[in-house]
Amino acid sequence: MVYLTRLEHFNAAHKLYNPNWSLEKNESVFGPCANENFHGHNYELFVTVKGKPDPDTGFVMDVKKLSILIRENVIKKVDHRNLNLDVDFLKGQMCSTENVVIGFWNILAPLMPEGVQLHCLKLYETPRIYVEYFGE
Template sequence: MKAIAPADIIPHQEYERQREAFRANIIALKQRRRMSVGPCITMVFENRATVQFQIQEMIRVERIFDPVKVQDELDVYNALLPTPGELRRYSFNAIHESHQGRDWDCYVTVHGTIDPMTGMVTDIGALDRLVQDRVIKPFDRQDLRQVLGSETVRGEVLAKTIWDRLDGYLSGGTLHNIRLVSARDLVYEVSP
């Protein structure tokens, strides 16, 4: 998928004029790209339009006008875009540390050959069941200090634990990356 470039960003005043229509289109798009995984968790399969909306909103809310800072936003959000042969998904409230009050967003990247019949790298339903069984159910609303056997929960350890729980269990494709986001500046990644 083509990365979002500075030229793709709608200037601030123009974005304000068309924001409501743009937002309505993205909400409708995300409804079609949203999948429920249990009673408290939904996933949105991101694409170029949904990621551009996130960038536009971040620039709007934080009033980012410096081209260097705009490029920083582009670099962060372009990492969410799948490349050919990849499937990426975004989970909301996937893992909750009840004692620390953290919600984690978990991105799972799978690489592989696109199946010509389905147009997918892996069976999404099987991937959802795998994540539900091996990550969500064991971790959701649990004290992760007890689950991980550690006094403190470090994001990099949690990301590696999730990697270990998924690697080798996919029904198709290869696990390429686990990315956990706890807050805007707390990002943890594991790759082979």
């Protein structure tokens, strides 16, 4: 099995705020991330697929096609958007990096071509904070 990773980038705003909690509790749990005016990140999304190289091309998947698939189905929905307000698949959810990456998985996994599986998504919120998701 060969693993191929493509890196994509997007910018987005969000806030972490539980409407069932008081302002004080939200600020206590989420700190500045509960800012009522939102805040933004420069996200890095690593998409790893796995499969056997095609005998004719030597590719697990054409990386240009993988990039187009990611950009058309995920990046266009979130880039320069407010994750809390503008993104359909996040409506009614806490817009944590964990929930965002699960949403991405749910979009991308069914779009993989025959013989290719989505293996892992790694989403960096900051250079020091990232989540990995392997599906469930």
